[in-house]
Amino acid sequence: MKIKKKIEALPARSVCLNKKHFFSPKEIIFRGEGRAFVVTISSTMQMLLCASIISIGAWTSYSYYVYNRSDHIITRKEEQLGKTREAYADLMTEFVTLNKNITTIVAALKDIKEEDNKELHQYKNQAEIIENKIKEITKDNNWLTEEKLTERTNIYEAMLQRDIAISERDELKSQLEDLEKIVEEMRQVQSDVFEKMKSLSSKEVDKMKKALSEVNKPLKEKGMYFNALSNKRGNKGGPYIPEKGFLREDKELNDKITAIYQNVEDYEYYKQVFLNTPIGKPVWSYWVTSPFGQRLDPFKKSKATHKGIDLASMTGNKIKVKAQGKVTRSEYTSGYGNLVVVDHGNGFVTKYAHMAKRYVSKGDDVSYDDVLGEVGSTGRSTGPHLHYEILYRGVPVNPLPFMQAKI
Numbered sequence: 314m315k316i317k318k319k320i321e322a323l324p325a326r327s328v329c330l331n332k333k334h335f336f337s338p339k340e341i342i343f344r345g346e347g348r349a350f351v352v353t354i355s356s357t358m359q360m361l362l363c364a365s366i367i368s369i370g371a372w373t374s375y376s377y378y379v380y381n382r383s384d385h386i387i388t389r390k391e392e393q394l395g396k397t398r399e400a401y402a403d404l405m406t407e408f409v410t411l412n413k414n415i416t417t418i419v420a421a422l423k424d425i426k427e428e429d430n431k432e433l434h435q436y437k438n439q440a441e442i443i444e445n446k447i448k449e450i451t452k453d454n455n456w457l458t459e460e461k462l463t464e465r466t467n468i469y470e471a472m473l474q475r476d477i478a479i480s481e482r483d484e485l486k487s488q489l490e491d492l493e494k495i496v497e498e499m500r501q502v503q504s505d506v507f508e509k510m511k512s513l514s515s516k517e518v519d520k521m522k523k524a525l526s527e528v529n530k531p532l533k534e535k536g537m538y539f540n541a542l543s544n545k546r547g548n549k550g551g552p553y554i555p556e557k558g559f560l561r562e563d564k565e566l567n568d569k570i571t572a573i574y575q576n577v578e579d580y581e582y583y584k585q586v587f588l589n590t591p592i593g594k595p596v597w598s599y600w601v602t603s604p605f606g607q608r609l610d611p612f613k614k615s616k617a618t619h620k621g622i623d624l625a626s627m628t629g630n631k632i633k634v635k636a637q638g639k640v641t642r643s644e645y646t647s648g649y650g651n652l653v654v655v656d657h658g659n660g661f662v663t664k665y666a667h668m669a670k671r672y673v674s675k676g677d678d679v680s681y682d683d684v685l686g687e688v689g690s691t692g693r694s695t696g697p698h699l700h701y702e703i704l705y706r707g708v709p710v711n712p713l714p715f716m717q718a719k720i
Contacts, residue, residue, distance in 0.1 A: 336360055500566070507569040514576030520720060521583040524592060527718040531605075531711035539660070539705065541586045588681060589658045592718045593635040595665065595701055596688060599624035602698060605711040611695050620709040621664065621702030628697040630688040632665055635715075640677040640685075649700065650692020653685045662707075666700035667691050 336356040343350040525541050532539055603611070603623035610617040638657035646652050649666035653673060656662050669689020673679060690697045703712045 336363075504566060504569065507566065507573060511569050511573050511576065514573055514580060518576050518579050518583065521580070521587065524587070524718040524720045525583075525590075527714045528590065528592065530714050532705055535705075535708050535710055537705060537708065537710075539590075541583060541590075586659065587720055588637050589661065591634075591636040591657060591661055591663045591703055591712075592715050592720060594716050595632055595635060595663075596624055596626045596630050596699055598630060599626045599699070601625075601713075605709075605713065612693070621666075621700050622712045623698050623700055625696065625698040626688045628669055628688055628690070631684045632668060632686050632688060632699055633682050634663070634679050634685050635681065636661065636663070637678075637680045638663075640673045640675055640679060643671050643673055643675050643677075646692065648693050650694060651686065651689065652692075655679060655685075660706045662704040664700070664702035664704070666702075667694045667698060669697075 336359045338356060339354045339359065341352040341354065343352065525539065529539055601622060602625045603619055605619060605622045607616060608619045609615065634655055636655075636657045638655040640653060641656045641662075642652060642654035644652060649664070651666070651668035651671050653665045653668065653671055654662065655665075665685055667688075667690055668686040669691065671686040673683075673685050679685070688697055688699050694700075701712050703710055703715055
């Protein structure tokens with residue numbers, strides 16, 4: 314056969330003992346349909362093919378890189394453009410909103426005429442120019458229509474009102490905190506004032522109680538006791554004392570106010586009691602020449618009972634009543650000489666004897682420190698002095714503690 318002959322005719326492959334070059338000539342055998350073809354590729358052709366393949370790969374890689382890079386740049390630019398448009402839209406929205414608010418405010422100022430205010434007129438003209446410019450821009454750019462701008466404006470205006478409300482809330486909160494501090498300071502001052510008032514009112518009441526304690530000393534010697542609050546328990550009236558607990562949020566302040574009201578109520582009552590209780594010195598200048606109780610009679614020089622106290626003083630010195638009351642006697646008697654008797658109520662009666670002159674008459678009403686007469690030496694007397702008696706429920710008691718008591 315022909316094929317076999319041709320194959321047999323092929324020279325035998327020689328064994329290469331030396332190492333061949335990478336681009337050494339190559340043979341490619343194609344077989345088909347009973348035939349075989351041998352194609353020899355030279356070294357130069359191999360180098361050209363390899364260079365072409367490398368160039369195509371490099372160009373493909375470069376093109377892919379440039380494409381991706383360009384796409385990234387385009388994407389970033391589009392993002393920047395979007396942000397720019399958004400910022401531009403926000404700016405126009407803000408302007409439209411503020412201009413609308415200012416226009417509303419300007420419209421409310423009806424008393425201001427445009428021709429009387431050049432700056433206002435100029436501002437309105439500038440605002441109209443900018444607003445018209447915005448309409449032109451939105452008309453040329455379909456990405457920001459007038460409807461969209463109106464919608465954004467309404468949203469921005471709502472957000473602006475919200476921000477204003479938040480700002481006002483924060484301002485009110487700050488003012489409230491300041492007010493709370495002021496109230497706390499006022500409360501502290503008020504508490505200090507109430508504490509001072511409580512202390513002062515307590516001192517005044519204690520002073521009156523101490524005076525009453527002195528008055529009761531001579532009464533106790535006679536088995537009696539003057540209860541200044543006895544009438545208070547039965548009678549109704551007096552100043553208002555709030556129920557304890559009316560300041561439920563501040564017990565300390567409530568207790569102080571209640572104590573003050575109670576002290577004031579007691580003080581007012583004690584003051585009324587003292588108006589009818591003979592406390593004090595009936596003459597301004599004196600010295601005791603004969604005490605209350607047992608003494609030697611100045612005429613008979615024997616022991617005798619002395620129902621009052623003798624207060625030596627200069628003739629003509631004024632004799633004053635030390636409590637309000639009514640004159641029940643004003644007359645001359647052989648023993649007492651010129652005598653004045655005053656009924657003070659509350660069981661107390663005072664007598665003033667040996668007076669040089671009497672200024673009051675029976676039935677007269679007298680007040681604290683009214684002058685009853687003058688010191689003298691009338692009746693059974695050895696010299697100018699005042700015989701002073703105090704009776705409680707008809708029983709003579711020692712006047713000295715009444716004279717020494719202080720209110």
